[in-house]
Amino acid sequence: MISSITLFTYEFDNQDIAVNELNEQLHGFELLAHTVGILMCDTEFIDSGVYKAVCAALPFDVVGTTTMTQAVDGEAGVLMLTVMVLTADDVFFEVGYTEPIPSNSNIAEHSKAGYESVAARLPSGPKLIFVFPPLLENAGDEYILAFESFCPNVPIFGTLAIDDSITFEHCHTFHNGEMSQDRLAFILVSGNVSPRFLMGTIADENKLPYSGEITKSKGHIVQEINNALTSKYFESIGFAKNGKLDDGLQFVPFLLDFKKRADHDDIPVVRAMVYFDENGYGVGRGYMDEGSVFFLTNPSADEIFKSSLGLIDRLRELPDKQAIIIFSCVVRRMTFGTQPLREAEMITEKLSGGPPFMFAYAGGEFCPTSYTDGKVTNRFHNYSIIACVL
Amino acid sequence: MDNDELLSRLKEYETEIRNLKRQLHTKERLMETFRLNMATQENFYAAMMKDKFQRDSYILQLLNNSPDIIFLIDNSQKYLLGTQSAADFIGVSEAAALTGRDFTVMTERYFPNEFGRILLSAVQSTLETGATQFFNATLKERTYDARVVLLIDEHGKRMGVLVLFHDATELMNAKSEAERASHAKSEFLSNMSHEIRTPMNAIIGMTAIAKASDDHERRDYCLQKIEEASTHLLGVINDILDMSKIEANKLELSFSDFIFEKMIEKVVDVINFKLTKKDQNLTLSIDKRIPGKLVGDAQRLSQVITNLLANATNFTPENGDIRLDARLLSEENGVCVLQIAVTDTGIGISKENQKRLFQSFQQAESSTSRKFGGTGLGLAISKRIIEMMNGKIWVESELGQGSAFIFNVQVERGAENSSEESEQKIDGKTDDNFAGRHVLLAEDVDINCEIVLAILEPTELEIDCATNGVEALEMFQKSPERYELIFMDIQMPIMDGFEATRRIRALDIPRAKNIPIIAMTANVFREDIEQCMEAGMNGHVGKPLDVEELLMSVRKYLALA
Incomplete structure (x- = not known):
């Protein structure tokens, strides 16, 4: 059985102060046979060297990514470093860091060796994979496809790296003091573990009367919608004039129904489209298959907050929680406008005093939409809030 | 201040600067987030407005082009909007001019009658109870199916009513x-x-x-x-x-040469017994300018004249007078326009009944058939025939004053040496003795066979009978030179007449190619006759058998043999 604790510090300037704070929090917590730490922090902690110092000081493997606003028990803030510590005697954790992955290259090819070397250290096949991929041009789905090719039917949970800028130029992944903008960090978990997953996203009652079929696409590049060039489609409904991205495009969630997928499970997946390329094609964060049908939505801050609240309420009803890891899409935070801490504060208020939890913002969310009877449907999401309960 | 203090102060300032930079960075990020959010909302607003305008446009076009009278009344009984048809119905030129007007006042002004009262009552009732009202209304000689339906919004709240009038007059x-x-x-x-x-x-x-x-x-x-x-x-x-x-639009004309006077003679022959029976007088007047030879469908033309004459005899009392006039109205490029009139001193026809005379299934009155007999189809058939001849038929009559049925037709002037003449030469032969000559008859129905044998018995023709196509084929094949003519029924068991004909023609016997085969069948439509020809037959005799037609066929083909 897993035991956990969440460490945090706001000290992003002084390495010693930061390390001491974490050590004090860790003091008295028994580390069992196998331990791993998931570290999330603002980029400030990298620049000041606090991240490296913390990794050096902690007596276990640490992986993670940069993020922005976070929340732990009793605390919610912008500039934080948090570490979710997972320890157990009968659960095995092995961390990995792949070779650098060139943007738009084959994820599986560049991560297979890394995965295999880590998997070889496990006493048995993994039952859960935490992924912390870099923010590349690749679609988030490619990471799922890669890991599913290595070990099919294993739930994958995690987040794309993000930072606190709008341009996301300083997103890093972490591995034991190392950091990179193009290496994938991951944790393979085996043994006595039964993870549960929750997901909250845009409600389909917020659908707008703009619906379409993706009539031509290649992965996350949407070439045509309703047989019209993607940029022309958006022009036709009043968006993105003159084929240029109007900044707001990435704030427009697509409620996507993968009609033609073999593993179609009737649960719409939310997608984001980031910009139009020189051909007028829409570039998204995740796969938008040909034949998929979508609705555009325009959720308000209240509606997004409502979906987070719903997830937290469901989470609270789950029994036997030892550790909770929650990631929420960065665009949800941006929708809160002058109340950037609204979601984080709600989570702190609702979950404090209970099992240890960590909340951070994600650049893209990895969470199964179903995991029952040993069969898992792994999905990459946007605009969603996800939770893994151990 | 010493160096340590300076360094310490410097560190403090650096920390302060970093903090300020972070705050500035945070503020910048916040502003950028606002800007992106605003851009998103602007996009959505633009898209929503575009969609709204588009829908409004569609609705407007729908309203302007809908044939039904549709208008909406709100909860306070004010006219909201409606189709242009509604505006026309109410009596205003522009639909928009009615918007916002009190409906009670409108009905008092535009429908100050029972209709207005019913309409207002239906609207008020639906507004009050929510129940749809159905009613019929007649206004300005039009009949309408009307309904008044409650309108509710997405929360189930009453918004007003929809009034719809559907013009059911045509229906x-x-x-x-x-x-x-x-x-x-x-x-x-x-x-x-x-x-x-x-x-x-x-x-x-x-x-x-x-x-x-x-x-x-x-x-x-x-x-x-x-x-x-x-x-x-x-x-x-x-x-x-x-x-x-x-x-079924299958009535067709068959054009051939004929002598007009002879056709009239035949018609008179046919009608004569009726005239004699009622002691009526028939006067003929044939324009000398009508060409002797014409090209047209003599059979159908005589059918029309016979029908008119038969009607005249039927509806003229005993000792009455009937007159048949035929005039040449004009001739141009060989096309003659004839006018033929059948006038009687009969019972005459009222103006009311004249309107229905040429329609099928009609007589002047239903009692006419009971009193005078007849199918009531003759004039309808005649009209169709005349129209197919590029003509026109009409009646001039007054009740009790007799009637004149007149028609014009177009026919072509015939050539001098026409087939009618050579036909006449054959027709002129009266000595029908064909002793020693053999004919094959393929007929499965005994009585029909008996009739043919009986009709041709005086001619001493020897007739061999086959009961189906197979027998006919075998009998011919066995003795091809025996037979000079084959009469072939069409509908026979085992092998029909078409197949038997095709097989005979396919035989490798010279006689099989040229022996005349005449269809003998009740199927008399043009396509049936064409089908006979396509099978390889030479001619056609219709059932019920006409004795003269049968004899003519025998004479013709045995003369050619």
């Missing part, structure tokens, strides 16, 4: 017309039943009497009656068949 008229036509057809069927049963009764009755009688005179009398009844029955059947051809 009602079509329904009345259909009912009338159905009634007329029912009457016609009843009439036809009578027309068919009456001669059948005569045939059956007279046959029974003849069988039971040993008296030759009585038997001759019975046979005479049977013949008359059969002829009448055939006429009824032909009328019905012609009418069905007309209804």
Whole structure:
């Protein structure tokens, strides 16, 4: 059985102060046979060297990514470093860091060796994979496809790296003091573990009367919608004039129904489209298959907050929680406008005093939409809030 | 200040600067987030407005082009909007001019009558109870199906009512017309039943009497009656068949040369017995300028004239006068326009009844058929025939003053040496003795075979009978040189007449290629005759057999043999 604790510090300037704070929090917590730490922090902690110092000081493997606003028990803030510590005697954790992955290259090819070397250290096949991929041009789905090719039917949970800028130029992944903008960090978990997953996203009652079929696409590049060039489609409904991205495009969630997928499970997946390329094609964060049908939505801050609240309420009803890891899409935070801490504060208020939890913002969310009877449907999401309960 | 203090102060300032930079960075990020959010909302607003304008445009076009009268009244009984048809119905030129007006005041102004009262009551009732009101209304000679339906919003709250008037006038008229036509057809069927049963009764009755009688005179009398009844029955059947051809658009004309005067003679021959019976006088007047030879459908033309003359005799009392006038109205490029008029001193026809005369299944009055007999199809058939000849038929009549049925037709001037003449030469032969000559008859029905044998018996033709196509083929194959002519029924068991003909023609025997094969069949439509020719037959004789037609066929083909 897993035991956990969440460490945090706001000290992003002084390495010693930061390390001491974490050590004090860790003091008295028994580390069992196998331990791993998931570290999330603002980029400030990298620049000041606090991240490296913390990794050096902690007596276990640490992986993670940069993020922005976070929340732990009793605390919610912008500039934080948090570490979710997972320890157990009968659960095995092995961390990995792949070779650098060139943007738009084959994820599986560049991560297979890394995965295999880590998997070889496990006493048995993994039952859960935490992924912390870099923010590349690749679609988030490619990471799922890669890991599913290595070990099919294993739930994958995690987040794309993000930072606190709008341009996301300083997103890093972490591995034991190392950091990179193009290496994938991951944790393979085996043994006595039964993870549960929750997901909250845009409600389909917020659908707008703009619906379409993706009539031509290649992965996350949407070439045509309703047989019209993607940029022309958006022009036709009043968006993105003159084929240029109007900044707001990435704030427009697509409620996507993968009609033609073999593993179609009737649960719409939310997608984001980031910009139009020189051909007028829409570039998204995740796969938008040909034949998929979508609705555009325009959720308000209240509606997004409502979906987070719903997830937290469901989470609270789950029994036997030892550790909770929650990631929420960065665009949800941006929708809160002058109340950037609204979601984080709600989570702190609702979950404090209970099992240890960590909340951070994600650049893209990895969470199964179903995991029952040993069969898992792994999905990459946007605009969603996800939770893994151990 | 010493160096340590300076360094310490410097560190503090650096920390301060970093903090300020972070705060600035945070503020910048916040502003950028606001800007992106605003851009998103602007996009959505623009898209929503575009969609709204598009929908408004569609709705407006829908309203402007809808034939139904539709308008909306709100909860406070104010006119909201409506179709242009609604504006026209109410009596204003612009639909928009009615928006916002009190509906009670509107009904008082535009419908100060029972209709307005019913309409207002329906609107108010629906607003109050929510129940849909249905009613019919007649206004300005139009009949409407009306309904008033409650409108509710997405929260179930009442918004007003929708009033819809659907013009059902055409539907009602079509329904009345259909009912009338159905009634007329029912009457016609009843009439036809009578027309068919009456001669059948005569045939059956007279046959029974003849069988039971040993008296030759009585038997001759019975046979005479049977013949008359059969002829009448055939006429009824032909009328019905012609009418069905007309209804199916399959009535066709067959053009050939004919002599106009001879055609008139034949018609008079046919009608003569009726004239004699009622002691009526028939006067003929044929324009000398009418060319002797014409090209047209003589059979159909004579059918029309015969029909008009028959009507004239029927509806003229005894000792009355009937006149047949034929005039040449004009001739241009070989096309003659003839005008033929049949005038009588009969009962005449009212103006009201004249309107219905040429319609099928109609007589002037339904009582006419009961009093004067007839199918009521003759004039409709005649009209169709005349129109196919690029002509026109009409009546001039007054009740009690007699009638004149007049028609114009176009026919072509015939050539001097036409086939009619050579036909006449054959026709001129009266010595029908074909002793020693052989004919093959393929006929599966015994009575039909018996009739042919009986008709041709005086000619001493030797007739061999086959009961189906296979037998006919075998008999011919066995003795091809024996037969000079084959009469071939079409509908026979085992092998029909078409197949038998094709097989005979396919035989590797010279005689098989040129022996005349004449179809003998009740199928007399043009396509049936064409089918006979395609199978390899040379001619056609219709059933029921016409004795003269059969003999003409025998004469023609045996003369050619």
